[in-house]
Amino acid sequence: MSNQTVRLSLGVVAVGAAALLVPGARGQNAYNNTTTYNGNFNYVTSSTSATAGNEVILTGGLSSYNITSFSFQYDFSGSDVPSTATADLIFYQNNGTQVSGYSGPGTVLFNSGPFSLGTGSSAYTTGATATFNTAALGGGVTVPQIFTWAVTFSGLTSSESAGLALFGTIPSVGQNYGDAWYNPNGTSGTWALDVASSGNPALTFGAQIGAAVVPEPSSIALFAMGATGLVASGWRKLRR
Numbered sequence: 001m002s003n004q005t006v007r008l009s010l011g012v013v014a015v016g017a018a019a020l021l022v023p024g025a026r027g028q029n030a031y032n033n034t035t036t037y038n039g040n041f042n043y044v045t046s047s048t049s050a051t052a053g054n055e056v057i058l059t060g061g062l063s064s065y066n067i068t069s070f071s072f073q074y075d076f077s078g079s080d081v082p083s084t085a086t087a088d089l090i091f092y093q094n095n096g097t098q099v100s101g102y103s104g105p106g107t108v109l110f111n112s113g114p115f116s117l118g119t120g121s122s123a124y125t126t127g128a129t130a131t132f133n134t135a136a137l138g139g140g141v142t143v144p145q146i147f148t149w150a151v152t153f154s155g156l157t158s159s160e161s162a163g164l165a166l167f168g169t170i171p172s173v174g175q176n177y178g179d180a181w182y183n184p185n186g187t188s189g190t191w192a193l194d195v196a197s198s199g200n201p202a203l204t205f206g207a208q209i210g211a212a213v214v215p216e217p218s219s220i221a222l223f224a225m226g227a228t229g230l231v232a233s234g235w236r237k238l239r240r
Contacts, residue, residue, distance in 0.1 A: 028059075028211060030211035031171060031174035031209035033172070033176065033208075034167055036167055037206070038166040038167060039166050041165075041203055043162075044156055044161065044163060046160075048184075050152070050153065050185070051150050051183040052164060052182045052205075053105075053149050053150025053181055054176050054181070055177050056148070058146075064142055065213060066141065066142050066213070067141045067142075067143055069131075072149070072205065072206060073206035074087065075126050075163055076118075076123060076124055076160070077160065078157065078159045083116075083123055083156075084156075085154070085156045085162060087114070087153055087154075088112055088151065088153075089112040090111050091147055091148070092105035092150065093105075094106065097191065102193065110141040115130075149209075150181060166204065166205060169202045179194060179195045180193070
């Protein structure tokens with residue numbers, strides 16, 4: 001075998017080993033609460049603007065995740081054509097003002113900006129899904145294991161209402177707290193913890209999250225050292 005061939009082989013081995021060692025090289029289903037539909041929580045009517053969402057726990061017990069896909073289900077009803085209604089997906093770190101002993105939404109980690117719910121009569125639908133791929137998420141959003149996702153509905157007219165779809169209390173992947181963070185003034189007001197009244201479905205919303213693990217800096221250094229060691233070992237054998 002020629003020296004050039006050996007060097008090429010060693011390079012492939014090193015790169016392959018690094019790819020195998022680095023966690024988060026591929027995405028994973030980090031949260032899924034889309035199994036049992038329980039109706040809708042329509043929290044925006046008329047010309048008001050309000051925000052609601054869930055504080056969720058991604059599966060795996062890791063410190064950081066890179067969200068690469070996100071989808072949520074919502075309800076939108078009315079009769080105006082065209083409609084001026086919009087939705088805005090926001091991810092929050094839970095480091096805000098405490099409510100009932102729990103830290104509320106604080107630092108914004110991602111904001112999609114308002115997007116139209118549709119202009120024709122077909123925009124009014126139960127069970128519509130808004131989907132964000134990696135590109136729509138700006139290449140991916142780094143979040144801690146526990147964070148809040150929320151949706152602001154705005155621009156509704158007097159004949160319209162909108163809200164999030166309710167799903168089973170226990171997600172099939174990941175966890176949530178069985179209540180909702182609610183801000184009756186969009187994003188400028190005071191957050192409250194909203195709990196469903198007795199006999200009603202829990203305020204757990206339908207969402208699915210795909211994410212990859214964000215490697216710790218120390219882990220990246222170890223992976224690099226391991227790959228370098230493989231190359232060095234190969235070169236020592238080659239020179240003998």
